[in-house]
Amino acid sequence: MALRHAVLAALLDEELSGYELTKAFDLGVANFWHALPQQLYAELAKLEREGLIAGREVVQDTRPNKRLFQVTEAGLAELQRFAEAVGKPSFIRDDLLVKVQAADHVDAGELIARLGERAAIADARIELFGRLLARMRGGRTEEEFLSRGRRVGPYLTCLRGLAFEEGNRDWCRRAADVLRRRVPGAAES
Numbered sequence: 001m002a003l004r005h006a007v008l009a010a011l012l013d014e015e016l017s018g019y020e021l022t023k024a025f026d027l028g029v030a031n032f033w034h035a036l037p038q039q040l041y042a043e044l045a046k047l048e049r050e051g052l053i054a055g056r057e058v059v060q061d062t063r064p065n066k067r068l069f070q071v072t073e074a075g076l077a078e079l080q081r082f083a084e085a086v087g088k089p090s091f092i093r094d095d096l097l098v099k100v101q102a103a104d105h106v107d108a109g110e111l112i113a114r115l116g117e118r119a120a121i122a123d124a125r126i127e128l129f130g131r132l133l134a135r136m137r138g139g140r141t142e143e144e145f146l147s148r149g150r151r152v153g154p155y156l157t158c159l160r161g162l163a164f165e166e167g168n169r170d171w172c173r174r175a176a177d178v179l180r181r182r183v184p185g186a187a188e189s
Helices: 003-010 018-027 037-049 073-084 095-101 108-137 142-148 153-182
Strands: 053-058 066-071
Touching: 003 018, 003 037, 003 073, 018 037, 018 066, 037 053, 037 066, 066 073, 095 108, 108 142, 108 153
Parallel strands: none
Antiparallel strands: 053 066
């Protein structure tokens, strides 16, 4: 997957400025695709040159003017081609896993602390995903939303992000517990 497809998907619901797109990435898209703001702005310019998005200038009285972007028919066709293509399986690339791989040769207390930190980050993200999902449902049950909601794609990707973080948290806690049991006197985190 290229950044272009993530940007096109993020622009499906509404026109967004570059700033709003970076916020949308932080809240929703970041659970499956990370991009720096400068990468997003460069991609917007490229997509506009290629005719996959259209931008328009919005004049503002009290702030600088801004450009809003929306997906064009050509952009929708590109997303369709992307959706039809066979996807490559994902893989884990995580420095914490390298540290755990070396668990038998490094300070277990420090490693347990890193696992505790990562579990806490996962807990915070789990809470964020819970709030995002509730906001998307708008008072409906999950089953009601999934069967009749306007746009189910963002909800499903958010569910995947939630499951991913729950898995991270649970694994970190289990790995820390194993290390505590194996190493007498290891730090309690």
